[in-house]
Amino acid sequence: MSGTFNDIDVPPTLVSFAVDIAKEKDIITPELKAVGDQLVLFTIKKDEFDLPDYAQVMKLYDTIHALIQAGVIVSAYALDGKGLAAAVSKMAFGNKLGVTVNEDVSKETLFAPGFGNIVAEVPAEKVAEVKAAFDAAGLAGYEALVGWVNEEESFIYGDMRISMEEALHAWTATLEKVFPTRATENKDEVKTGLYKADNIYVCKNKVAKPTVFIPVFPGTNCEYDSADAFERAGANTIVKVFKNMNANDIRESVDEFVKAIEQSQIIMFPGGFSAGDEPDGSAKFFATAFRNAKMTEAVMKLLNERDGLALGICNGFQALIKLGLVPYGEIRPQSAESPTLTYNTIGRHVSKMVYTKVVSNKSPWLQGAELGKVYCNPASHGEGRFVAPQEWLDKLFANGQVATQYVNEAGVPTMDEEWNVNGSYMAIEGITSPDGRVLGKMAHSERRDRSVAMNIYGEQDIKIFESGVAYFK
Known part of the structure; x- marks a missing residue:
């Protein structure tokens, strides 16, 4: 890559990426x-010019790979220029487990560059297998x-002891003033309970295999994941792109969308950034298109006459709330008091795994989920903060319309930005x-799949897609 901008010149630069393939069961x-x-340190051999002995390196890595396949090595980290101390610290931060370094490990070994070396975690009872494998090789x-x-x-190292909290603060605080990770210090827990419905809406118009319409707008980016999720759950999908290059394109798209809605039992509003979230905020273009009289009529017929369902995730949730489909259940204008989604408290896009608890079983979409259980999914949005007047908040909880809440590691709804990543009212x-x-929900339940987020703890399948399909059977 290279280029020039004003008085900045970028020289031609080669950026190289190495990619390999492996079986998921061999990945740690x-x-x-x-x-x-x-903790076992594996060291590569170098010659007098500090160059690797590649024959030894290949044999070493092959042996390590075999130990990983055998389940002897359960975690590992490749050292860099910061050495062993930095490597074991980052390994420890993941689950906040402490590390004691043997006193016979020199300070030079702790902090010297270790390019090519690997430190690995081995259960105590399997250390002998490591020695045997290295002797054999x-x-x-x-x-x-x-x-x-x-x-x-x-x-812990000799008489030195650093707490996990102190080490994490030292690691993360360096750029906190430049690039803050939180906007508030509020860590209050939210005192709400679970809503157990006496009756769940039952579909009267049964279908063996429902069809899902997934509308795609310029900037939408989750249509493939959404279609895959529904197809895995046993549905057919219709994916149509809304064309807006000229007036005729728009008219044709409206007709195509109406036809697709009439053929479907479910509408899925996917995530992304429709029209770049412009003008005037998230999903505005998405919602404006569906306010077309023909499309509004088709959507309401699907819901009112065919017992249909609608789902919106992330940008799709933003579209649902701007249309009024949540919380009202119909397409209608928003008022100044209507619940809405606005900018995250941090003031920028947030992308991380979030833990959400199912707090109501009223929705057909949640029949495959367990009431009170916590599910983990990725969140990725800039405008996901749910806000509403207190009267609306009380009403939503009383009606069982609050489906899920952000929770902390103890499963408690919270205002702590570490867990409630956008600062949503009442979590x-x-x-x-x-x-x-x-x-409508913010976290991307459709991005769950086999071999995805394998190192993330907790249940990731909230089964909303399977529940949506089962509703029609």
């Missing part, structure tokens, strides 16, 4: 797994015990229409 992650496990001496995983949530992540048939 770097975070430490269990107290009592041992002729690599004896290139493995060394350097420490173990302690239960004290501290880093609300998803809401429904009064009868539960329209669901």
Whole structure:
């Protein structure tokens, strides 16, 4: 790449990426797994010019790979210019497990660059298997015990002791003033309970295999994931792009959308950034298109005459709330008091895994989920903060329309930005229409799949797609 902008010149630069393939069962992650496990340092051999002995390196890595396949190595980290100390610290931060470094490990070893070396976590009872494998490969001496995983949530080396909290603060605080990770210090827990419905809306118009219409607008980027999720759940999908290059394109798109809605039982509003979230905020163009009289009529017929369902995730949730489909259950104008979604408290896009609790079983979309259970999904949005007057908040909870809430590691709804990433009032992540048939939520439940987010703990399948399909059977 290269280029020039004003008085800035970028010289031609080669950017190289190495990509390989592997079986998912052979992939391990770097975070430490269990107290009592041992830490083993594997060292590559170098010649007098500090160049790697590539024959030894290949044999070393092959042996490590075989130990990973055998389940002997459960986590590993490749050292860089910061050495062993930085590597074991990052491994420890993942699950906040402490590390005790053996006193015979020199300070030079701790902090010297370790390019090519690998530190690995091995259950104590399997350390002998590591030694046996290295002896068999002729690599004896290139493995060394350097420490173990302690239960004290501290880093210990000789008479030095650093708490996990202190180490994490030192690691993360450097750029906090430049690029803050939180806008408020509010960590209040939200005192709400669970809503158990006496009756769930039952579909009267049964279909063996429902069809889902997924509208795509310029800037939408989750249509493929959404279609895959519904097809895995047993539905057919119709995906149509709204063309807006000229007036005729728009008229044709409206007719195509109406026809697709008439053929469907479910409308899925996918995530993304429709029209770049311009003008005037998220999903405005999305919602404006669906306010077309023909499309509004088609949507309301689907809901009112065919017992249909509607789902909106992220940008799709923004569209549902601007249309009025949540919380009202019909397409109608918003008033100044209507619940809405606005900018995250941090003032920028947030992308991280979030934990959400199912707090109502009123919606057909949540029949496959467990009331009170916590599910983990990725969130990725700039305008996901749910806001509403207190009267509306009370009404939504009383009606069982609050479907899901952001929760902390203890499963408690919270205002702590570490968990409630956008600062939503009452930690609300998803809401429904009064009868539960329209669901809007921020976290991307459609991005769950096999081999995705394998190192993320917690249940990731909230089964909303399977529940939507089952509703019609």
